[in-house]
Structures are given as structure tokens and as C-alpha cells.
Amino acid sequence: MKTEKTTIHDIARHLNITASTVSRALKDHPKISSETKKAVHKTAQKLNYQPNHIAAALRNGKSNIIGIIVPTVDRSFFSSVVRGIEEIANTAKYNVMICQTYDNFEKEVSTVEALLNARVDGIIVSHAKETLNFDHFLKVKERGIPLIMFDRYNDELEVSNVVIDDFLGAYKVTEHLIQQGCKRIAHFTNTRKISIFKDRLRGYREALADNGLPYADELVVESNLQQEDGKAGMQHLLTLKEIPDGLFSASAMGALGAMEALKERNLRIPEDVAIVTFSNETFTSVTEPPLTTVDQHSMRIGNAAAEIFLEEINARERKFIPQKIVLKPELIIRRSSLRKK
């Protein structure tokens, strides 16, 4: 049943040569005659030889595997990024190992350790919402293993990162609401002040300021940004003396909850309250009405992250200077915010 796996030694034995010659022949080493190479390939085929990457990895000290850590792949943003990484990685003969933290700090720490022990050649990560302590990532850096962060990142780590311009996205989308005639715009932000949410909040505030609209604390609701939070948030906003006429939710799930609350009160979207949100999740296009969002070019984020990894790997000895890539977000306008035709 269990076929004995054939090794380069088996091939060598068949041809009366040594394993080292086989190894070189398979790698197309210039010092091996083309006849030998041909013979080696032929018997490799015949014996159904499959290289043992583990052995090679041990010897070479590199596994040709890139570890990817994301909160969950169950969101089109993250899975698209992963796809973008794979696109580039595969052409460079790297495989990826995808791990999910489910936004849990302990799981993130143990995942990093597991990847380190698996001797991945690099790690690309978007950290958990819970993560406040970055020591586990520091360890990666100290090991000399390329670490690239995307979307959610931490400046103090001094590693390369790829992000979209959250500030600009927030600014544009808020400005869009203003252009649609909104005067009293609410904002859903995350309790945990990770960079992306801080930037979105800044974008929101600056757009208001630049357009002569006042900022009101009561219109900014902090939560975990899940659907139920969004619903509760909107229900709360509707108790204000003066209810908002627009909402910019920093998360799509939050926007969904808000829509629910509005429908229950028979308020119209966008006529009574216009809604815009972030991250172009699949479902944003199928809600009623479809949601205006900011597209984050997730695939390109992945491409860029993988490219940085490759550069960094090749830089090696020479010191590599961490770089920051900021992609421009794009507005996707749908009915949830379209008051003017």
C-alpha cells in the first residue's frame, strides 16, 4: 500500500552514479553533462521521484513558504489580499501557509510561534483587533525573518507595511455625503483605536471641517462594529433631539446593522439617512439599497506585500530599509447614498 518513496539515492543507484550528481543534474547544474542530466530525468520519471522539500528545507535553511496571518479569511477583503499574495508568491516558487487568528490575541501569538517553528521564510500579517502588545512580532524581526504588515499595522515595529490611505478614503466618502446634501453626519468607529480606525475618524473630521460643518461628539459612536453594534448605534442616534441625516460607518457590518434599525423605524435610505461605509465586501452590493463603499484594492495590497517580501528576501545581508506603501482608495457609489440623480 504505502509505496516506498524514492530518493535521489535510489536514482543514483540505478545509474551507478552518486546522489550529489543526481542532485546537481536535477537542478541543471552547469558542471553536469547533458547526457547524465537526460538519464537522471528519465529514471526520476520512471521511479516516480518526488523531491522531499523538507530535506531540502533543512539543508538550505529555507522552506520556500510564506506565512500569512489574518483575522479570518471569511471576508472578501482578507481573502482577496491572500489571493494577491499568492499570485506573486507562486510565480517566485513560494507557497503560502494561511493562518487565522479569529481576532484573538493568544491565537495570534501561538500562530506566530508555529510559523517560526515551521521555518517559514517570511510572514505577512494583518494583526488581530485585540492586539496591543507586539512582542511576538518583534521576535520575528529579531530572527531576521521578513515581516510585512498590511491594513492593520503598528508603526513602532519599524517593518514594511502596505495600507490604503484610510484617511483619504474616509475624507472622500464623507465629502461625498456632504455633496449629497447631508448636514449632520454620524460616524461609527471602533472602540479599539488601531490605526485604520483613527485614520478614518480623522478623515471624517477633516472633511467636515473643510466643508464648514461642525463636529459633534454625540454623533460619533464607538463599538466593536459588528452588525448588532451598528443596530444599537443607530437606535441610539435616533434618540437624539436632532437625528443624523447621514452615516459613515467604518465597517460594513456596522452599516448593515444601521440599515436594519432604520428600516424598523420606517426611515428611508438615503432620503432620510444616507449611508456610506468602508471595505467593499461582497454583500455590500446586494443589500437594499446597495451600499456606497470605499474599495480597498485588496488584491493589489496582496501583490504589493508579496513584492516587498521578495525584495526583502533578496536584499538579505545588505540591510533592508522598511518601506511603506500607501494605495489610493476608490469610491464606489451606490444607492445608499445617492440622493441626487
Added chain:
Amino acid sequence: MKTEKTTIHDIARHLNITASTVSRALKDHPKISSETKKAVHKTAQKLNYQPNHIAAALRNGKSNIIGIIVPTVDRSFFSSVVRGIEEIANTAKYNVMICQTYDNFEKEVSTVEALLNARVDGIIVSHAKETLNFDHFLKVKERGIPLIMFDRYNDELEVSNVVIDDFLGAYKVTEHLIQQGCKRIAHFTNTRKISIFKDRLRGYREALADNGLPYADELVVESNLQQEDGKAGMQHLLTLKEIPDGLFSASAMGALGAMEALKERNLRIPEDVAIVTFSNETFTSVTEPPLTTVDQHSMRIGNAAAEIFLEEINARERKFIPQKIVLKPELIIRRSSLRKK
């Protein structure tokens, strides 16, 4: 910068003992005194020792990695299955390596090869829609590596598989439409006749027959089941002399397209055409109206698949008899099909 990684030999040197003792001490081998163990753990800590899984994998012939192959993780069904697998696998000290085929046959073949070369201890897979030839999976079997298929599978391979009862799900959901008063129910199925779609079609037909409704070829539309296919499919159905009053789409994206077509024609859902679909994707609950679907217990599918893997690994030498686990699906009734209050 690049910290020299410490090995068990370094620890051994520090304590004036041998590497094998260190190895045994770390694994809590009974033949090592507790003092030595304590000392080893202490200096391991001090030297910041991290085991090299690659070396162990080479020596032991097992990597403690389970390969997972899915069409894409960008669908809650698959990502939930993955999560279910991880849940069980992690408790048994296995890590997972997730790979996506994007429903492409060549990518699937090369992925299988990559996993084999990475010497994974087992493979859990839901194959690509395109896949008709299963030789690459046969190779996995021949290597003696546990192979478990879920959702989409192939009977001829004689490997364990975990599925939900597609027939029953289809039967129940069609019957539900009938109970809601539908007399002329259409069905969207896939062009490629992989088992799950065949079973859903059977369930549909049998439910019709059991309830005295005629089967009509013109009401069954074959496509790739994407959103645009669903839209086109419904547009076609609306040109029939007698249009349908119900639709069972074998895919959620297809149902979405159908809704689009109906809305454009100002037909009401569910009053004019009631809709039900399969697979409880996130977005099905946020459409207008929300879609009635069949929940596939995706997390439990993953649990079961991982459990079979563990059994199979432990069976080893003894011959393992492939098993088939069929989970019962559950109806989730939402407004898209609810005519009676």
C-alpha cells in the same frame, strides 16, 4: 541582526550533556532525571530555543501539517469548514496549510503536488468544479497519505468523505415552496454534473413527484450558477408562456441574480415568485428580502473531516476502511419564500 538560532546542541554544550539527552528531556522521556529536565528547560528558555520542526519532520517522516484544498476561502461555507477542521486539528497538535484552486484544474493538480512535496500528513479537499480527472488524488492515496473529501467528492476514489445530504436538503426546501403554495417551481442547476448538483436536482424532482406536481424540462436551467447566470436564467424563465411562481437555485449567487431580474421587471418576491437556495452564505441574510436557504453545518463538516483524518492516521498499518459521513441539512426560512404568515 540575525540571531543565531539555538539548537539542542547548544543547550547540550551549555550543560555538558549530549543532544540526545536534551531531546529526550524536552519530550519528557521517563529515562531522564527530573533535575536534568529542569536544567534543560531552564537553559532552553535562557537561550531562547525554538524547536526546528523541519528537522523533526525529516527525521520522523511526518510534518504535523494537514493540507486543505478548497476552491476558494472567500465563501463562508468553505471558510467555516476550514475553521471546523482547524478546531479539531489544533487540539491534536496539527497545523493546517490552506490552498485555493480557484476552481481551476491545473492549479489543483499543482497544489496537490506541492502538498505532497511538503510532506503533509494528510489532505482534506473539496475539488474544483472543473475537475473530471482524479489521477492526482489517486497519487495521494497510493502514497498512503490519508485523503478526505468533503462536499464535492468522487465515489470512484474510495476515500472517506463528509457531505451533507444534498438530496434531503433539496427535497425539504422544494417541499417548503410547495407548502407555500407554489405550483410551478423552477430550478437552477450547474452545467457540470458533479454529485452535489445531481443530488439537489434529484431532491427537487422527487419533492415535485411526491406532491403531485409535474416536472418540466423548461423550468430547469443549467449554468455556471454565478450571479449573471442567475439573472440571465430568470430573464429566460420570464419569457415562457407561463412563468414560474417559485425558484430553487442550487447556488446562492444564482438566486441573487434571479432577484435582480425579478426586481427589474417589478415582480414581487415572494408574492409573485418565491425563492429558496442552498448554502447559508453571509449575504443571504441581508438581501431584500432575505433568502431562505439550506444550512450545511459547515463547521461540523470540518470537524468531521478532521476527526476522520485523525482516526485514519492512527489506524495506520491496520487497513483503514473509508467511511462516509452524511450530515442532515437544516432549513432556514426567511422572507424570500414566506407567503403565508
Added chain:
DNA sequence: AAGCATAGGATTATCGATTGCGCAATATAT
């Protein structure tokens, strides 16, 4: 006190691929 068991480790080979160094045989130069 001689004989045997046992605890606690040391030796050494091994997993499969890779590579620096060395060497023989052939080719080229002068």
C-alpha cells in the same frame, strides 16, 4: 561480598538533499 537490576545518559546512525573541495580524464596551449 559477589551477582544482578536499574537508573541515567552517551554513542552513533539516520532522515534526504545539498555543496565545498578534490581529483581524474580529456582538451588546449606553447
Added chain:
DNA sequence: ATATATTGCGCAATCGATAATCCTATGCTT
């Protein structure tokens, strides 16, 4: 024809962890 290059490949070590086998002091038995 002698000296030097070049071609083509073998030798042996190495990557880090592990396990089968072998040793050597103690401890225990009668």
C-alpha cells in the same frame, strides 16, 4: 611533448532532531 585548463563527477560533511543500542555507576538481593 610537457604544462595548464577545463570538464565531469565523486567524497564527505552538513542541516537539527531523534531513537536504537550500548555503557557505567549506583542500589538491591541473599
